[in-house]
Amino acid sequence: MHNYDYIVVGAGSSGCVVASRLSEDPQTRVLLIEAGASTDDFWVNTPAGMARLFGSERFNWRFKTAPIATLDGRQVQWDRGKGLGGSSAINGMIYMRGQPEDYDLWARLGNPGWAWADVLPYFKRSEHNVRGASSNHGDQGPLWVSDPEEVHPAAHDFISACANLGIPRSSDLNAPPYPAVGVRQYTIRQGRRHSAYKAFIEPVRQRPNLDILSNAHVTRVLLEGQEASGVEVLHDGQRRAILAAREVILSAGAIASPQLLLLSGIGEAAQLQRHGIAVRHELPGVGRNLQDHWYASFAWRCTADSSVNHRLSGLRKYLEGARYLLTHGGYLALGAAPVTAYTRSEVDGPVDLQLSLNPMSFSASASGEVAADAYPGISASVVLLSPHSRGHLELASADPLQAPLLHPNYFSDERDVRRHLAGLRQLRQIVQAPPLGQRVIEEVRPGAQCASDEQLFDYLKRCGGTGWHPVGTCKMGHDPSAVVDARLRVHGVGRLRVIDASIMPVIPTGNTNAPCIMIGEKGADLIRADALAARTLAA
Structure with a gap:
């Protein structure tokens, strides 16, 4: 293994973009390092296969939070992609x-260059939109x-029910105005x-100046004085150093990027000293500044054609499986719930709720396997998009192979409780509204008996789950709690x-995969614009 200009740690939604864009210059040597392996697997490639990936040890880190006091001590599984493509290889593809x-808020918080007008060109640059x-x-x-x-008639009826309750129809949910x-x-x-790997790396994998090292766990960033000089990796049972003549880029995600900084002696001094790590x-x-989306789902028994x-x-x-094998069509070719409403929890408040409907319902077995219910059912969920609650992560030990302790502190801010309950009630109202209400027979989960604020909040805590959107743990800004500046430099x-989801100062009011790809696009441009001179590195 020789030296490189740039080392990118993490082949996920941001890292794949960074490595692809930097290696467009044939004079630039780029190494992309991934702790997992190939994700070329039938159930990864099949959109509906995502349900099987929740229990996968091969493709999913399957992190567990510490016991969460605000959820009565419950621990929550945080699914994160392990392998080329990162979480874009196991997510709902939304x-x-x-x-x-x-x-615009990111920019107002002291991050010039991150307003909507600045980032929209990067969203557009990455896209091959079929429209x-x-x-x-x-x-x-x-x-x-x-x-x-395929969009089921019941999903179209969800849109009509929302419209009948005053939520405007939209032909493009990625364009204002909202609600929509x-x-x-x-x-x-x-x-x-x-996935990000399929889109950004696979087509250019043969570039002679782009190397990919998989099944390699980065254990720390190497420092010379106050500059990064490379990384230490654990690969094939051996630890070794790989040097970067220009820059080291952490794109390992909102869990692993801060963990790597801490393991490298960059972080809160007291925490580092507690684990015997020298403060650099x-x-x-x-x-x-850890933030995540929380959601809860309801299910209804409905008419057979719904x-x-x-x-x-x-x-x-099995017939549906055969259809997919022959045509790559049918329900196995679909991502998560096809229709969504963006609404307000309070009449005069901001748009802060995402309500989605699926013309199917699922139950999980004791082993965690998810399967369609035996009865005709539909399901719908509520996501609180702009939580006020903030958590944190910390090292469990100085062992780089041990997962950090995750403390998301869901519902630690009372405003989140009030707004999420309003969303649950709004969802029930939509599902009962015509024409969708004509398809509904009865609510199965949690059931009509779950009616008071106390009962609904208990259901939210017991049966809700992560939206799989952890962000913010290496916050961009200039205040004392910021980790990177507006050019994403530590x-x-x-x-x-x-360069990943961890730099987000505030979580977006939507899903996070597309923003992570945008961050990769903009981050690569910032690196190229700064064009640091290459150093001569010792062998």
Whole structure:
């Protein structure tokens, strides 16, 4: 293994973009390091296979939070992608950017260059949108963005029910104005998952100046004085150093990037000293500002023609499988719930709720396996998009192979409780509204008896779950808790950047995969614009 100009740690939604864009210059030597392996697998490539990946040790880190006091001591599994493509290889493939106001807020918080007008060109640059180019979308990028192959009549009735309650219809949920209801788009290409690896790395993998090292666990960033000089990796049972002549880029995600900084002696001094790690640069914000989306789902028994459960159970699921093998079509070619409404929890408040409907319902077995219910059912969920609650992560030990302790502190801010309960009540109102209400027979989960605020909050805590969107643990900004500046450079440490979900100062009001890809696009441009001179490194 020789030396490189740039080392990118993490082949996920941001890291794949950074490595691909930097290696466009044939004179630039780029190494992309991934702790997992190939994700070329039938169930990874099949959109509906995501349900099987929750229990996968091969493709999923399956982190567990520490016991969460605000959830009565419950621990929550945090699914994170392990392998080429990162979480874009196991997610629901939803392509949602959030709202323009999200990015304008980032800029107002002291991050010039991150307002909506600044980031929209990067969203567009990455896109190959099947609808074609427009003022909001691109069609020349590597990432396929497509419409669902099939939208069930019950899903269309959800849109109509929302419209009947005053939520405007939208032909493009990735463009203002909001509130809005419509059909989602997905990172699916011709019936197959189009992960960041498939889009940005696989087509250029033969570039002679781009190397990929998989099954390699980065244990720390190497420092010379106050500059990053490379990384230490554990590969094939051996630890070794790999040097970077220009920069080291951490794109390992909102859990692993702050963990790596801490393991490298960059973080809160007291925490580092507690684990016997020498303090190289005190930066107390590392691991702080943790944010995530929380959601809860309801399920209803419905008329037989309102659900596809029968197509996904018994012998029919094998017919559906055969259809997919032959055509890459049918319900196995679909991502998560196809229709979504963005609404307000309070009449005069901001748009802070995401309500989604699926013309199917699922139950999980004791082993965690998810399967369609035996009865005709539909399900719908509520996500609180702008939580006020903040958590943190910390090292469990100085062992780089031990997962950090995750403390998300869901519902530690009472405003989140009030707004989420309002969303649950609003969802019930929509499902009972015509024409969707004519399809509904009875509510199965949690059931009509779950009616008071106390009962609904108890259900939210017991049966809700993570939205799989942890962000913010290496916050961008200039206040004392910030970790990187607006050019994504780690404060106080030269030649070291963080480019992934961890830099988000505030979580977007939408899904996070598309924003992570945008961050990779913009981050690569920032690196190229700064063009640090290469250093001569010792062998």
